[in-house]
Amino acid sequence: MLLAILSGFLIAICLLFLGKQLKGNLPLAVSILPITLFVYFCTFLPGIGEGQTFFQHIPWIPSMGIHLDFKLDGLSLLFSLLITGIGSLVFLYSSSYLKGHIYIGRFYGYLCVFMASMLGVVLSDNLLVLFVFWELTAISSFFLIGFNNDNEASRKSSLLAWAITGGGGFFLMAGFILIGNVSGTYSLQEMLSSSELLKSHFLYAIMLFLIFAGAFTKSAQFPFHFWLPGAMKAPTPVSAYLHSATMVKAGIYLIARFTPILGNHPYWNNTLLIVGGITMVYGAFHSIFRIDLKGILAYSTISALGILVFLLGIGTHDALLAASVFILVHAFYKAGLFLIAGVIDHETGTRDVSQLAGLRKVMAPLAIAGGLAALSSAGIPLTLSFVSKDLIYEATLNSGNSALLFTLIAILTNIFLSYSGYLAGIKPFVGSLPAKFSEVHLPSGFMWLPPLFLGLGGLLFGLFPSLLDSSLIQPVIHAMGANDTVVSLKLWHGFNTVLMLSALTIVCGIILYLILKPSLKRLNAIGKLDSFSPQTIFMSLAKGTKFIALRYTKFMHNGFLRSYLTKIIFFLVCLIGYYLIRNVDIQLYTDKHTAISMYEAIVFSIMIVAIFTIVFSPSRFVAIISLSVMGYCMCLFFVYYGAPDLAMTQFTIDTLTTVLFVLVLLKLPPYLRIKDKAAQVRDGFLAGAFGILISVIALQVLNEPTNKNISRFYADNAYLLGKGKNVVNVILVDFRGYDTLVEITVLTIAAIGVYSMLKIQSSEIE
């Protein structure tokens, strides 16, 4: 499994080098990858159907409990098949859609990275590994949305999508760490047994909040849904693949994965019900106002994701079953509709449904595919979608107290969704063909075969749903915790309430389609509500953040070293001073101190003189020399108290600092007395406070009982283990050699920093 995941990354890297050589053959060559993976995952079907799960364990960072653990069970397999199956079609489709595009190699590279990371998300058993892949999907999505990077709207949309999903990622990481800490493991498999512990933990609500924040942003749930319509700026195959069939379902996957661990708790169910319920109605309602094909599909996707969250929120076995079938159904028809929209856009140059009509005359096979997809989305009998719709109604009807309400909003959503399905799949193909489209012709088979294939697939599984039930769907819901359910999917359930509701949905959908024609006027009407939409609120928040950041930067980073120093010292004085006054019993006994010797008195008086010279000298040069006198005096103290290493280092450093000062001095303006009395007082006060603070700390440290164990260890073992007599040096190169290694690396970085800053600056001036 590791190889299956990594292969995408490896191919993406190879594309960097081979992209030029392969040229026209590249797309087809790369398409072998998803097809191979699809076949590979299909070979697991029999085993999974028998109730097996497959594990792979590779230790990675054992000390932190992070292993490359992969687990393939029903849920993972369903998603893996979707990722590689839809992936194969999208890879083939794009070969024709982006034919001759200058960056086609790059495009396939991103797609491979995305596919690999998505597989990683659904196969990882370790939460932290899952998180890494989770973020990688967001990164590849960012690049794919902004693929047309010369278009400003594309760039903005990709940034928005990144901001939302990446922001959710932060919460998710916190949630994972919290769950990992509470349950004591990062393995999802092992977490199953600590489900009760997690649910009764007092931080349970926070865990839920964090996990949901990640899942809802990824899966475009209200109020974070608005990045998804923006993401439609991506090339259409990307929309079909990432933003409808797979990536946006990662959030659904996560919720489903956590259902047996965190689920079945009022907080869990109610949150999902409310958010999912709002999203499904909101998205479906919005979709009927759109006239852009991809806009319609984007909003109906949001609604479908809402349905999934809603079903997971109901949480009964019926609902889990409905959700798992719906994941499959939705991928079939929505990816199909997206691919069709892509063909239409590619050939006619427009996606405006109010203009598109009669295309069946020029693109017959595509019209069949569109019809199949639209029927599928409406849940007409004989399609798999019909089965799924039945299951949804069955789930809502049996959901207990609020069954009536749930069923009503489910019906409402489904009516809207079937309307938007007709709009996207049928409307462009019926009616009379406008003259301007008469020249339109069917593109290459790579573009119309995939949607047709998906449409026929929906039909095939609709006619024979038993192909799926025990082989795939049953393991899926077993993975979600419904261990004892035997799934048997049937097309015909007999005359009952569910059938009536299905019929009602279909009839209402058709009526709505007949009376409501897409028009710009209605789009504008709903546009008026935009000022209250979450997007507007988010954008104004973003603007506010920018404004505050600007103000903050102006204040804190004004470019004056003296202002930085003032702020840093001021902050330190406040912080440490506060701590000292509040928490430390300050005892400044002098009786413990040794008597002052002659040497000390002399050195001390030299220092006093030097200090006054520094403060009151009108010349910079004198001040600097006095400063180095101070430094040398300190060295003398070190020598006197038996720290020769320290003294040597201090001595050389002081020499170099003085040289440095003198070098800079030449270019500084002549020294001016600070005229501003207030500034003088302020600086004097700050310096005095800081000095007193440090002195108090130094004296206080003497009162603290010291732990001599560490220094004794070093002293005792320096010769035995390090074979050196100079303890300081043995610590530096042996005991704490790591530190030294990192320190010299930091020094290197500092040197590179100074070098590049000064060199770039001086070359700019020239």
Added chain:
Amino acid sequence: MKIILLKTAANYLLPLLLLFSVFILLRGHYEPGGGFVGGLIASIAFILHSLANGLDSTKALLKYSPFYFIPFGLSIAILSGLAPLFVGEPFMTVLWFENPLPVIGLIGSALFFDIGVYLVVIGVTLTILFTISESV
């Protein structure tokens, strides 16, 4: 700003100080000293030379830009840390030669680590000081 006295002194002091810095570096394991201080002393030697003779002549003397000392020293330090891996010991274990060398004494991989530190310190100090004195 050329002062004959300083110039003459610096020319003699440079080799002496460099020797002294190597001495400090080598004795580090037993007596006060080590790579860090040694490196600083060597830098002071070059700085003194450049103050007396001008930056260009010091650069000519060095032949290579002091910047190259940094990666060189870092690699020596890291390699000395990696060396124990080849004999199956953990990273950064100090290895020792069995017999002491004349004059220098017993040699271990810690010495090479210290030489790396020495070179990095020279490189960093000189790079920073040379860059500043060139650009101000």
